[in-house]
Amino acid sequence: MKQLILLPLLLYCITSGAQTQTDSTAQQNNDSTAAREKSTFTIGAVYANNANYYGLKSDEKMAYIATAASYKHRSGFYLNGVAYRLLNDSAHFVSAYNAGAGFAFTLSKRLTADISYSYTFFPKLSPFIQAANPHNTSLTLSHSSWLTTSLGVDYAFGKTNDVFTTLGISKQLNLFSITSKDIITLTPVIDVTAGTQRFYNYYTEEKTIRDSVLGILPSLLGGGSSGSTTSTTTTQTVTSFDLLSYNLKLPLAYNRASYLVEFACQLSLLGQKVQSAPGKLNSFYTASFYYQF
Numbered sequence: 220m221k222q223l224i225l226l227p228l229l230l231y232c233i234t235s236g237a238q239t240q241t242d243s244t245a246q247q248n249n250d251s252t253a254a255r256e257k258s259t260f261t262i263g264a265v266y267a268n269n270a271n272y273y274g275l276k277s278d279e280k281m282a283y284i285a286t287a288a289s290y291k292h293r294s295g296f297y298l299n300g301v302a303y304r305l306l307n308d309s310a311h312f313v314s315a316y317n318a319g320a321g322f323a324f325t326l327s328k329r330l331t332a333d334i335s336y337s338y339t340f341f342p343k344l345s346p347f348i349q350a351a352n353p354h355n356t357s358l359t360l361s362h363s364s365w366l367t368t369s370l371g372v373d374y375a376f377g378k379t380n381d382v383f384t385t386l387g388i389s390k391q392l393n394l395f396s397i398t399s400k401d402i403i404t405l406t407p408v409i410d411v412t413a414g415t416q417r418f419y420n421y422y423t424e425e426k427t428i429r430d431s432v433l434g435i436l437p438s439l440l441g442g443g444s445s446g447s448t449t450s451t452t453t454t455q456t457v458t459s460f461d462l463l464s465y466n467l468k469l470p471l472a473y474n475r476a477s478y479l480v481e482f483a484c485q486l487s488l489l490g491q492k493v494q495s496a497p498g499k500l501n502s503f504y505t506a507s508f509y510y511q512f
Contacts, residue, residue, distance in 0.1 A: 256293065257293055258290070258291060258292045258293045259290070259291050259511050259512065260288070260289070260290050260291075260511070260512045261287075261288070261289045261290075261291070261509055261510065261511045261512070262286075262287065262288050262289075262509070262510055263286070263287045263288075263289075263507060263508060263509035263510070264284070264285070264286050264287075264507070264508050265284065265285045265286075265287070265505055265506070265507045265508075266282075266283075266284050266505065266506045266507075267282065267283055267284075267285070267503065267504070267505045268282050268502075268503060268504045268505075269281045269282060269501075269503050270283060270303075270305075270347060270348070271485065271487075271501075271503045272347075272348050272349045273383055273385070273412045273414065273463050273464055274412060274463060274464025274465075274466050274485075274487030274488075274489060274501060275348060275463065275464065275487075275489065275493065275495050275501070276348065276495070276501055276503075277346050277347065277348045277422070278426065278495075279307075279346045280307055281305060281346065281347070282305070282306045282307070283303050283304060283305045283306060283314065284303075284304050284306065285301055285302060285303045285304070286301070286302050287299065287300065287301040287302075288300055295322050295323040295324045296320070296321075296322050297320065297321055297322070297323065298318075298319070298320050299318070299319050299320075299337075300316065300317060300318045300319070301316065301317045302315075302316040302317075303315045303316065303317075305346070310342075311342055314342070314345070314347075315339055315340060315341050315342070315345065315347060316339070316340050317337055317338070317339040317340070318337065318338055319335055319336060319337025319338070319355075320335065320336060320337075321333060321334060321335025321336065321357075322334055322335070326360075329362055329363050329364060330360065330361070330362050331360070331361050331363070332358070332359065332360050332361075333357070333358070333359045333361075334356075334357070334358050334359075335356070335357045336354075336355070336356050336357075337354075337355050337357075338353055338354055338355075339353045339355070340353065341353060344425055344428060344429050344432070345425070346426070346429065348418065348419070348422050348495070349375065349418055349422075350418075350421070350422065350425065351377055351378045351379045351417070351418040351420075351421035351422065352375035352376055352377040352378070352379060352380065352381060352418050353377045354375065354376045354377050355373060355374070355375045355376075356373070356374045356375075357371060357372070357373045357374075358371065358372050359371040359372075365390075366388050366389065366390050367388065367389045367390065367391075368386075368387070368388050369385075369386070369387050369388075369389070369410075370384070370385070370386050371383075371384065371385045371386075371387075372384050373385075373414075375418070378421055379417035379418055379420070379421055380417065381414055381415045381416065381417050381418050382414055382415055382460070383412060383413070383414035383415075383463070384412070384413050384414065385410050385411070385412045386410060386411055387408055387409060387410025387411070387466075388408070388409055388410070389406055389407065389408040389409075390406065390407060391404055391405075391406045392404060392405045392406065392407070400475060400476065401473065401474060401475045402474050403471070403472070403473055403474070404471075404472050404474060405469065405470070405471050405472075406470050406472070407467070407468070407469055408466070408467070408468040408469075408470070409466070409467055409468075410466050410468075411462065411464070411465050411466070412462075412463045412464050412466065413460060413461060413462045413463055414460065414461075414463050415457065415458060415459065415460055415461075416457040416458075416461075416463075416493070416494050417457050417458060419457055419494040419495060420457055423494075457494060459492070461490055461492040461493075462490035462491075462492070463489065463490050463493055464487045464488065464489050464490060464493070464501075465487070465488045465490075466485060466486070466487045466488075467485065467486045467487075468483060468484070468485040468486075469483065469484050469485075470482070470483035471483070477510060477511050477512070478508070478509060478510045478511065479507075479508070479509045479511075480507070480508050481505070481506070481507045481508075481509075482504075482505070482506050482507075483504070483505045483507070484502070484503070484504055485502070485503040485504075485505075486500060486501070486502055487500070487501040487502075487503070488500050488501075489501065
């Protein structure tokens with residue numbers, strides 16, 4: 220559930236996650252339902268300093284570049300795909316790629332909905348934190364007035380299954396124009412995400428294997444009853460539905476009729492029951508370019 224205003228493009232995931240689940244599509248599709256004069260085809264490129272999964276990130280460095288393409292029919296039906304390349308991944312030319320489809324439609328004058336499904340192809344022992352759940356289904360409702368309010372529900376499944384909900388508000392601010400054919404916008408977004416964390420158990424197990432392959436042997440200390448207690452506590456935590464992150468995103472965009480350049484910063488404060496660094500403040504930075512035909 221991302222907030223890029225003009226272009227119907229799936230991205231940030233991973234991003235939608237890898238908002239893979241990759242940080243823009245749901246809001247783009249929701250915003251575009253008001254104007255369906257024609258079908259559109261969009262291509263894009265993104266650099267990100269880290270992969271963002273509902274404000275969480277992997278222990279490894281996950282800076283990446285991505286290329287994306289999206290076709291949106293005037294009816295509201297759309298298809299999209301994204302290919303990701305981790306900058307520290309020398310073993311794969313493509314570190315992950317995503318394909319999806321969805322439908323954006325109007326419920327009333329101010330209320331829109333978006334329903335979608337996507338699948339992300341992860342290689343074996345992928346470092347992406349969400350690699351356990353390559354399937355993702357999403358439903359987002361958005362109400363537009365002075366502020367845009369959105370409520371999204373995601374069901375991610377595969378080797379495990381998790382449910383996430385995100386409640387957010389956003390406001391597009393038209394700052395100024397350089398010429399008569401462009402506009403610079405700032406669209407602050409505040410949202411809160413809650414969900415389960417079964418995916419994290421799979422991530423830690425896979426990370427142990429990856430570290431062993433690299434010669435970073437896991438510690439053999441701390442066994443016995445203490446280890447059993449830790450395992451029980453972790454299982455209870457990852458299956459409970461808890462607050463995961465409080466997020467503030469600030470996308471600054473240069474808009475023209477057929478293309479957009481965006482720089483965005485996101486700050487994510489993790490909840491106290493998050494398995495990965497509870498209470499930590501994560502930061503994500505992206506630079507994006509999109510062209511629409």
